[in-house]
Amino acid sequence: MSRNQKRDDLIIDCHLMGFGHAEIAGDFGITRERVRQIVKERLGVSTPLKLKGDSRRQDAIAALVALEEGRTLEEVAMDRGGDKRRLAILLRQHTGLDPRRASFQAWMAAQIGKRFSSWEVLTIQPVTPDSCSSARCRIRAKCLKCGTIHEVNYRNIATGASNMCRSCSAKHRNSGIPVVDVRNAALFPNIKRASESTGLSYRAVRRNLLSGQAGARFRRASHGSTSASPLKAK
Secondary structure, X not given: OOHHHHHHHHHHHHHHOOOOHHHHHHHHOOOHHHHHHHHHHHHXXXXXXXXXXXXXXXXXXXXXXXXXXXXXXXXXXXXOOOOHHHHHHHHHHHOOOOHHHHHHHXXXXXXXXOEEOOEEEEEXXXXXXXXXXHHHEEEEEEEOOOOOEEEEOHHHHHHOOOOOOHHHHHHHHHOOOOEEEOOOOEEEOOHHHHHHHHOOOHHHHHHHHHHOOOOXXXXXXXXXXXXXXXXXXX
């Protein structure tokens, strides 16, 4: 079934529920004339049905009560033999509630305190008041490895693209690199051990190691090396 066929089916459902052509056109982003044509093609008549507003209002109230009980809009639609989109339209028109917005707010509340690898979500706020997408949220999370707080992208931490802050990630990547101190040919299993033994900071050892200069004090050693000789300076 094509996308337009699904849309047309929903338009017919809304028509049979008594919605006017202007209401349907506004919800689906098409003109009233196009709605009239679709109804004419499917049903043979183009006049909007005149149903009592009380019945639609009752459906909206029943759906609202079910949502407040913790049920999803899909479950309510299945029980009432309708469609989720039709119920959303009813709720928006007769109760002023936007189901998508309410569901998004509940999702945001559930993310607070949630952990993704070494990240813990502290706060989450939409970029704009009407935003209903995780991609348009400002998320502040704490890196559990170092305790620093950063603004992160939800998709990155949820999919595992980001497991820790940039500083901890750099330490993690370089933690297993064997290092040779050229001055005394001392071999260290990683940058951290070289930093502790020489009294230099982790950052200083790493910067010196990655500089690639001829007179650098530290250089990489091949994995499995048991001894090393000083590197002659040029």
